[in-house]
Structures are given as structure tokens and as C-alpha cells.
Amino acid sequence: MREAFKKIGLYWQPLGGNNPDQISGHCYRYTDIRSAGKNGQKSSTSLLVDLGKFDNYKALGVKNAAAAVPDIRDILADKKNAPGALLLTHSHPDHLNGIPHYIKAGYTLPPVYGGKYTLMILYDLLTEFNIPRRLWPKFNVIKNGDKLKLGTLNIEVVPASHTCFDSFGFIISSADTCVYHTGDMKIDQAACFRKPTDLKRLQELAAKIDYVVVDFYGISSDGFAVSEITTYLRLVSLIKESKKNKIFLPVYPTHPEMYLIAFMAALKCKKNVVFYGNVDFFGYLKLLSEYGISFEKMAKDRIKVSYSHDTEALLPLENNYVVIGTFNDVPDVFDADRKNAFGIITASTFFNPLKGQFNLHNIKFVTVDDYPELQGYGHAFWGDIEKLNQTLAQRPCFIPTHCPIFMIDDVRNLADFCKVRLIDKTPRNNQIFRLEKNKAQLVSERPAKWLTVVYNSPDSAYFVEVLQQPTSGKGFLKRTISQRRSQRKFKAYMLKRKRNG
Numbered sequence: 253m254r255e256a257f258k259k260i261g262l263y264w265q266p267l268g269g270n271n272p273d274q275i276s277g278h279c280y281r282y283t284d285i286r287s288a289g290k291n292g293q294k295s296s297t298s299l300l301v302d303l304g305k306f307d308n309y310k311a312l313g314v315k316n317a318a319a320a321v322p323d324i325r326d327i328l329a330d331k332k333n334a335p336g337a338l339l340l341t342h343s344h345p346d347h348l349n350g351i352p353h354y355i356k357a358g359y360t361l362p363p364v365y366g367g368k369y370t371l372m373i374l375y376d377l378l379t380e381f382n383i384p385r386r387l388w389p390k391f392n393v394i395k396n397g398d399k400l401k402l403g404t405l406n407i408e409v410v411p412a413s414h415t416c417f418d419s420f421g422f423i424i425s426s427a428d429t430c431v432y433h434t435g436d437m438k439i440d441q442a443a444c445f446r447k448p449t450d451l452k453r454l455q456e457l458a459a460k461i462d463y464v465v466v467d468f469y470g471i472s473s474d475g476f477a478v479s480e481i482t483t484y485l486r487l488v489s490l491i492k493e494s495k496k497n498k499i500f501l502p503v504y505p506t507h508p509e510m511y512l513i514a515f516m517a518a519l520k521c522k523k524n525v526v527f528y529g530n531v532d533f534f535g536y537l538k539l540l541s542e543y544g545i546s547f548e549k550m551a552k553d554r555i556k557v558s559y560s561h562d563t564e565a566l567l568p569l570e571n572n573y574v575v576i577g578t579f580n581d582v583p584d585v586f587d588a589d590r591k592n593a594f595g596i597i598t599a600s601t602f603f604n605p606l607k608g609q610f611n612l613h614n615i616k617f618v619t620v621d622d623y624p625e626l627q628g629y630g631h632a633f634w635g636d637i638e639k640l641n642q643t644l645a646q647r648p649c650f651i652p653t654h655c656p657i658f659m660i661d662d663v664r665n666l667a668d669f670c671k672v673r674l675i676d677k678t679p680r681n682n683q684i685f686r687l688e689k690n691k692a693q694l695v696s697e698r699p700a701k702w703l704t705v706v707y708n709s710p711d712s713a714y715f716v717e718v719l720q721q722p723t724s725g726k727g728f729l730k731r732t733i734s735q736r737r738s739q740r741k742f743k744a745y746m747l748k749r750k751r752n753g
């Protein structure tokens with residue numbers, strides 16, 4: 253690894269964000285090499301951003317594997333360039349859940365830096381894994397606008413519009429260049445209950461930012477990711493138009509902002525709310541209240557809120573309510589049928605069994621296939637990237653991540669047309685780039701690996717390495733983004749833009 257860092261400069265290395273075909277297992281490393289002292293000595297400052305788990309581990313074919321994580325063993329073992337911090341962009345498992353497995357496999361992790369909500373989730377995660385406190389990394393709470401100094405690097409925390417609280421991007425500055433690492437984000441300025449992506453601050457930094465390591469999720473018809481307000485308005489109109497008393501509104505478990513959007517839609521329609529879901533769902537709901545969100549306060553006596561669906565708990569709701577939660581069944585207690593009930597499914601695949609339940613009870617429902625805006629994505633689509641490019645005065649070089657690498661190759665024509673400058677060489681996991689002021693130079697490439705995690709006992713795990721390879725059609729994540737479909741979309745969008753001048 254060390255031979256990659258021969259020259260002075262800032263180096264960037266994706267370890268699990270630029271995969272052959274899946275979007276999972278995120279982890280990135282930054283290393284800054286500077287001269288120190290007279291004898292040609294050099295200083296080294298390293299940090300990691302995120303340490304997620306790779307969801308499709310079953311497709312890797314390792315017997316008894318419980319998970320898979322990016323391979324950062326060499327990085328942790330390299331004392332000379334050891335990372336001094338693990339910055340956490342947000343709390344989603346594909347960015348966070350590698351942490352307990354590394355600790356279980358006997359590794360010591362650098363201090364973690366994350367938002368209040370992110371660290372609440374991490375606290376629960378490490379507790380759930382029964383990890384003794386002496387093995388936990390040091391927790392540092394950060395918030396929007398914070399400025400940190402780590403060795404020769406300066407880091408500014410900027411807010412990101414994403415589907416959970418305290419989602420951040422990081423402005424990472426070295427002596428000669430500056431990178432905006434967006435984390436999962438979209439431009440959406442109408443994000444609920446938290447600060448959206450801060451375009452004003454980014455504009456102030458435009459003259460300084462040379463690179464954007466950007467979340468890239470493909471393309472939508474108008475280019476942009478769905479705004480939260482669009483999702484909210486669609487929910488309100490669907491509830492109203494249904495003219496039904498009982499609305500079933502399942503939400504994706506790890507997207508708490510959807511719990512709030514669904515609640516606000518119920519409130520707008522003057523419908524009481526029943527929270528109903530699995531253990532995980534109530535866990536997240538508890539976290540929301542510990543975080544400081546009160547549904548009772550929001551309700552202000554205008555509607556009633558129930559956390560139980562017992563017959564007795566339902567009585568005061570007078571058969572007029574929205575059932576919000578992660579549920580794949582419709583219990584008889586709701587007494588729901590075609591005449592009194594309606595379903596709104598806000599995520600694909602996760603709620604497939606619920607569709608059968610609705611049919612069984614003869615309940616009409618709509619899904620994200622009918623109204624794609626119900627899904628409420630939190631990622632940067634091409635329009636978001638273009639907006640970012642404008643905000644940053646068309647200066648920076650964009651390094652797309654969080655997407656299958658073929659999407660980067662396939663979007664190049666569109667990028668040229670839109671005057672978005674992309675990194676010359678499509679980055680793959682485990683490559684190392686030296687980020688010069690005007691050019692990202694590939695300085696090292698070795699095959700990337702996933703480490704599957706096998707547990708000897710609940711307290712001890714070991715890693716089995718597997719070369720990273722396409723896993724579509726195998727394991728849990730059968731469907732990934734289809735290359736042909738995304739190519740078609742890029743082409744169609746470019747034609748549309750050309751027609752519109």
C-alpha cells in the first residue's frame with residue numbers, strides 16, 4: 253500500500269462504493285501525504301468515510317457467512333498511514349453496519365464521528381451485538397457546520413438531504429486540493445425536519461472545491477430525485493380520493509422521515525394514526541422520540557395517536573385512521589374490507605406479501621408502480637448532479653460513487669453534453685487515485701475483495717475473503733439496476749434535452 257503514496261498529495265480510494273453491479277458496502281479512504289521536517293520526511297494523515305455491510309453476501313458462496321464487509325484489513329494494519337478517524341455520513345446499514353463485524357473479528361477501529369441520530373443507531377447496534385464497552389470506538393458527535401482538524405486535513409460538516417436524520421456530507425481540504433464528499437444526498441430543499449443540502453454554503457465554497465465524490469443513482473424523467481413535499485402531497489391526495497375510513501400505509505423500516513411524512517399526511521386529512529409494525533419498527537419509533545420528535549405534539553389534539561392495535565385501543569379512533577408502520581399482514585382486529593379500507597404501498601419488493609393480504613381481504617390498493625413518487629428516493633439523480641455542478645460554478649471534477657461502475661461509463665456522453673466534468677478513468681473499488689489540482693491520477697490497482705464474516709461463536713468472528721464480482725441474479729439482491737435500462741434512460745434524456753434546446 254505504501255508504495256502508492258510516493259508523492260506528496262491527497263489520495264482517494266473507494267473500497268466498497270464502486271462495485272461491479274450492486275450498490276452496497278460503502279467505504280472510502282482519504283490519505284494526505286505532506287513533507288515534514290528537513291530530511292525529506294513525510295507526514296501521513298488518513299481517514300475513512302463510512303464502513304457499511306455488503307447486502308448480497310449470500311451470493312458470494314461462503315458457507316455459514318453472516319455478512320460481508322469491505323476489506324480494510326491492510327489499511328488498519330498499516331501503522332504508518334493508520335486512519336485517525338472514521339467519519340459517518342449517516343446511519344443506513346450499507347454505510348454503518350460493517351463496524352460491529354470488524355470489532356467481532358478482533359479489529360480496533362479509529363474514533364467515529366457522526367451525527368446524534370447516527371450515533372444513537374450505532375449505540376443500539378453495538379449493544380445488540382453484545383460488544384463490551386472497552387472494545388467500542390470512541391464516539392464523537394458532530395453537527396452541521398462543524399469544522400474538524402485531523403493532522404494535515406481540514407474537514408467541514410455540511411448537511412445532506414437524505415432519507416434519515418443527521419445525514420452529512422464532508423468538505424475535506426488538504427494544502428493543495430479540496431474534495432466535497434456528498435454522502436447519500438439529493439438536492440431537495442423541502443426536506444422535512446432537518447436541514448437540507450446547503451446550496452448557499454456550497455456556493456461560497458465553489459472556488460475551492462476541485463472534486464465532488466458524489467452519490468449517483470441514475471436518472472428520473474425530469475432529472476431530479478423526488479422531493480419529500482411531492483411524496484407528501486401524493487399521500488394526501490390518495491387518502492382523500494380513496495374516501496375510505498381506514499388507510500393502510502406501510503413505510504420502509506430504515507427511512508424514518510417516511511414515518512413523519514405519512515403522519516403529516518394523516519394529520520392533514522384529519523385521520524387518527526395507529527402505529528403498527530415489527531420489533532424493528534418500534535425500535536426506530538423509540539429512537540425518534542429519544543431524538544426529540546413527538547407525534548403527540550404534532551397532533552395537538554387534532555387527531556389521536558395509538559401505539560397499539562388492540563380492540564380497546566382502536567375504539568377511541570372511531571374507525572377513522574391511518575395505519576402507519578412496517579407490516580405485511582392485515583389483522584382481523586382492523587375489520588378491514590373493500591368498503592371501508594384502502595392501501596398505499598410506499599416501497600417496492602419489501603411489501604410483496606402485503607399485496608397478497610390486501611387481495612385476501614379484498615382491499616383496493618396502489619403501489620409505487622402506480623405512483624413512483626411514493627418511494628421518496630434520497631439519492632442524487634442526474635438532475636441533482638447538474639444542479640450541484642451549477643452551484644459549484646461548473647468547476648469541479650465529479651467522481652460518481654454509490655452506483656454500479658457501468659453507470660459511470662454509460663453516462664459519459666450525457667455528462668459531456670451537460671458540461672459536467674467526470675473523472676477520466678472510471679474508478680473501481682480498491683484503486684487509489686492521487687487527486688491533483690487538475691487531474692485524478694490512478695496510482696495503484698489491486699483486485700477488490702469482500703470479506704464474508706463467519707461466526708465461531710456469538711463473540712468471535714473470522715473473515716473469508718472473496719474477490720468482488722457481479723452478483724446480480726444471485727443471493728438476496730436478485731435485481732439490481734439494469735444496465736440496458738439505464739443506458740436507454742440516459743439516451744432518452746439527452747434526446748429530450750437536445751429537443752428542448
Ligand SMILES: [Zn+2]
Pocket residue numbers: 342344414415436
Ligand atoms: Zn442511505
